[in-house]
Amino acid sequence: MSKPAAPGKPRPPRKTPAMPRAEVEPFIRALAAAYPDARSELDYSSPYTLLVAVVLSAQATDAGVNRATAGLFRAAATPAAMVALGVDGVAHHIRSIGLWQGKAKNVVELSRRLVEHHGGEVPAERAALEALPGVGRKTANVVLNVAFGQATMAVDTHIFRLGNRTGVAPGKNERAVEDALVKRIPPALLRDAHHWLILHGRYVCKARKPECWRCVAAQWCRFPDKSPPPR
Ligand code: SF4
Known part of the structure; x- marks a missing residue:
């Protein structure tokens, strides 16, 4: 049993368990539905x-x-x-x-x-x-x-955080998260999952405080300390 936090001290963050494999696809599909026009936000022409x-x-x-x-x-x-x-x-x-x-x-x-x-x-x-x-x-x-349509997964700061926080692809470093995502996300979804995860990390599952109360993927996410709606 975990020790209760000392009075006046915030409870230390709890570890997220890995998301069961069968729940990875519905989690990713929920993000896909939320960000149907996901694309790189960098401007380029070639x-x-x-x-x-x-x-x-x-x-x-x-x-x-x-x-x-x-x-x-x-x-x-x-x-x-x-x-x-x-x-x-x-x-x-x-x-x-x-x-x-x-x-x-x-x-x-x-x-x-x-x-x-x-x-x-x-x-x-x-x-x-x-x-x-x-x-x-x-x-x-x-x-x-x-540029070339290959099913790769570039792990930036948002994707590294989401992989670990949600349990979709736990890993100690960027390469471990990348390998877990490539292994666990169905191939047909992998290419666009890169954009869906980045946008979710940028706008909802934010670094300092995730906005779990308005998250479309909360039912599959394994983060144990989901944030309540603001009062
Ligand atoms: S429920 Fe919270 S922690 Fe989980 S993906 Fe959504 S915003 Fe992130």
């Missing part, structure tokens, strides 16, 4: 501009990235044009977002490699994507999913 936007989105909001890329992509929307723009030219457009100096260098260098090794095209292959500067597993997963 696999290349998507790749650049995702590289820029580390430690920045999608809205902040969209403000920066509006001008950047007007100046350069292809790898060759980005190389011609150069690091200082890219930096001029992205100074408002976090880590802009390193990101400007990565964007120009990855563009140079696309021109030199991939005919100016974004490769639809994980190893080739992850070999580009500034591109890790998460970025590759987003590009493979959104």
Whole structure:
């Protein structure tokens, strides 16, 4: 039996049990119904501009990235044009977002490699994507999913939190949550589940306080400390 919290002290959070496998699909379908038009909130017009936007989105909001890329992509929307723009030219457009100096260098260098090794095209292959500067597993997963229709799961801060908080895919690190989601979500739902989970984490199952009282998936969620409606 768990010890009662000391008087005046908040009860420590309780551990979420894993969601039973049979409940994963109805949980995901409830999110699908809530977010029927789910798509990436980053602005892009090609696999290349998507790749650049995702590289820029580390430690920045999608809205902040969209403000920066509006001008950047007007100046350069292809790898060759980005190389011609150069690091200082890219930096001029992205100074408002976090880590802009390193990101400007990565964007120009990855563009140079696309021109030199991939005919100016974004490769639809994980190893080739992850070999580009500034591109890790998460970025590759987003590009493979959104630009090339592959059933990948990019685990960002929202998806990592939801995987553990709801019990849908418990895991100690991002890779463990990714593997659990890929294993447990039916293949036909996996590609779009990425967007549904992110939107739910952003707007309802928020980091500091989930809004469980208005959650469409509450009946399947295993979070033991669901929040009541505000008084
Ligand atoms: S019930 Fe609460 S914790 Fe569970 S998914 Fe919904 S908002 Fe998140």
